[in-house]
Amino acid sequence: LYSYDYDTSEYGYWNYIDEDSFVDYFLLNEFSLNMDAGRYSTYIYKDMSGRYKLAVWDFNNACDNFPTDPVSPYQLEMENHTWFLMLCRSPRFVGKVLARYQELRKTVLSEAYLENYIDETLAYLGPAIERNTRRWEKAVTEWEPLTPVDRNSYSTQEAADQLKRWLIERGHWLDNNIHTLQQYCHESRNKNYAY
Secondary structure (H helix, E strand, O other): OOOOOOOOOOOOHHHOEOHHHHHHHHHHHHHHOOOOOOOOOOEEEEOOOOOEEEEOOOOOOOOOOOOOOOOOOOOOOHHHOOOHHHHOOOHHHHHHHHHHHHHHHOOOOOHHHHHHHHHHHHHHHOOHHHHHHHHOHHHHHHOOOOOOHHHOOOOHHHHHHHHHHHHHHHHHHHHHHHHHHHHHHOHHHHHOOOO
């Protein structure tokens, strides 16, 4: 990705990665503003196709749950992370990201789906939530709270409501701004890039 010919037919990144895997990884972590994605807790693997794929996991520092600073839903973040710095210079990759985002907003990233999924998950967990709270109560009270303190939730329902509000706000902002990813692959930006 960091070579001068990363986007040529012979040496193009698409010969080495599963583009759909990287697009979905980018979008799910961008949508949730997962501060660990592409920095920490990043798992890359090869399956039988021989192309690299990324595993989507570890969302404890997502959706404004980053301990030391509030995370505004009004920003783009993933284009600064590891491989995506260069992938976002590719019109091909950015085009796939934008098309996939539109598709996901009609399904698993729609407001209705996300709210329903959160509610169904809470219902499924039922009494296990209270058992989990009791089991880890000491660890939770000793854990460093989010700062500023008004970001902390003190009940499961409060946390669920806060998560829903943040995801809805994030989705609305991305609906109006995700197209700005195109600036990173604009010809004027790429020709001045020193490899």
